[in-house]
Amino acid sequence: MFLEYCGGGKELMVDNHERILHLENLTIAFGGLLAVNDFSLTIYRGDLVGLIGPNGAGKTTVFNLVSGQYIPTRGKVWFDGREITGLSPDRITALGIARTFQNIRLFGDLSALENVLVSFHVRTSYSFLSPMFCFPRSRKEERRIREEAYSLLEAVGLGNFAREKASSLPYGQQRRLEIARALATHPRLLLLDEPAAGMNPQETRELMEFIQRIRRDFELTIFLIEHDMKVVMGICERVAVMDFGIKIAEGTPSEIRNNPRVIEAYLGAEAQ
């Protein structure tokens, strides 16, 4: 295949300068189940790309492969012109990919502010000994990141909840906090796994506006999972569709809407 051919040489670096994420024949098997099968996709800088498909299609698994939670059985992941297949999640985050989780995974017992502060930790420049002995350097930095974290919370509309325990926040705000926490790692690519899950149409519309706003303000590329097809149609420039681990279609929303295979997959899922 063309992509496999590209995988080796310098060529890729050259024609890659616009690509930010490039998935090459990703495959992962759990026992006998091919959760993701030969999945290829390219995302360009600044894009907002949707990944849709019925439940169990393998969407979350694609995210887990990109963010390093799973290591693919076969295939490669490229980010910003460099191969990141097999790197650990923390290394991948440090390189500039952040994510949220389908089932919210906040640090429940920590405050909203602390949740965001955790993401600043990797970029703190002092060793653990510095705060132990009260060196001024760590204090100064702590003050700086607190201010930064606080303004990030305000930017996502959670300024008033900074001291609130994460687990005590209402559902919609937990979702926002998860996005704020991901933004605090200073990503270039943000992976959002069903951010609108459990929200009513009104909340969903607000969230989609919010996502477009952070894309602009933080100069992000966004890769977004949604299982309700209608939600992404409005905001994504391109959409990929998965079913049974396979990419069955890719294109603009209007192309996708009229694709017979997509209609079949969704009707099939609804008929179950």
Place this chain on the structure above:
Amino acid sequence: MFTRETRELLFTFVLFVLLMVGVWLAQRYLNAYLVRIFNTACIYVIAAVAYNLVNGITGQFSLGPNGFMAIGGYTVALLMLPVVQKQEVYFLQPLIWPFNSFSFPPALFIFALLLGGLLAAGGAILIGFPTLRLRGDYLAIATFGFGEIIIVLANNLIPLTNGALGIKGIPEYTNLWWTVNWAFWTVFLVKNLVNSSFGRALKAIREDEVAAEAMGINLFRHKLLAFALSAFFAGVAGGLFVTLISTISPTLFTFSMTFNLLIIIVLGGLGSITGSTITAVLFAFLQELLREVEAPHVIGSWTFPGIPGMRMVVFSAILVILMIFYRRGLFGRQELSWQHVSRILWWGKRAHGGQS
């Protein structure tokens, strides 16, 4: 005019001065029995706070502190025992080189303690390296095994440890100055660490490992560091303990030591440093009280035989009751901070109002 940090540091300094005055008074006027309990209390504080850093803050279930205390204890004993004394103690098999040929002068006691701590930390890295990479309860099993192995080694490495007979006549360097200072600085350092960005990362690991890693935290590095640091202080506590009671043998640091510490940290609240500090002191006194129950007493013409083993029964009962009614311990994950203290002291006056 002062920032909150500066003010808190000032409070802490005042507390330190008060403690030192207290020690000075206690050395002069307190009876030896009470001084000894306070010494033990401080050693429990060091070991418990260190233990809580791993089990409460980082959320990793270790059962190892007795092993680390033993390493610290034997190290300090071997370094501080005078050479003449060594020849007397090791009569079954002579002590191996180089320990048979030197011992630290009293002025180097602090270095013996630090070395004991460092060796214990080395032991922690040794077992942490293979086990902390894995998810699940491997750490509990490995640390439990480690503690048992240390005891077996203590029994059988006779040329080094003098086997089951143990080492007697270790100079009693430990006094209230040492124990109170170490306890104070342990709490101070660990609390600073817990309140830092590093400490937040440890708590994040406790709350959700997957999310913590996805936010860029290297799980292995952070767990290992917390574990090694914890073992360091446990080693120091072990070293202080043997120079307090002047003897060490394999039975001193068995699993029941870990069990005691587990009660202390659960009682104080897993994740609360100040909670562990307070319950460690309470525990030391409670233990003495129950020692009375275990010993025979003569009241008038009636002889009360005492109930040996009563302590373990009572402690186990406390643990069970706690687990049922008070699962989060006295403090939960709250810390007693200077803000709380000043709120209690200046009740209603709002002396330290919001402006910092």
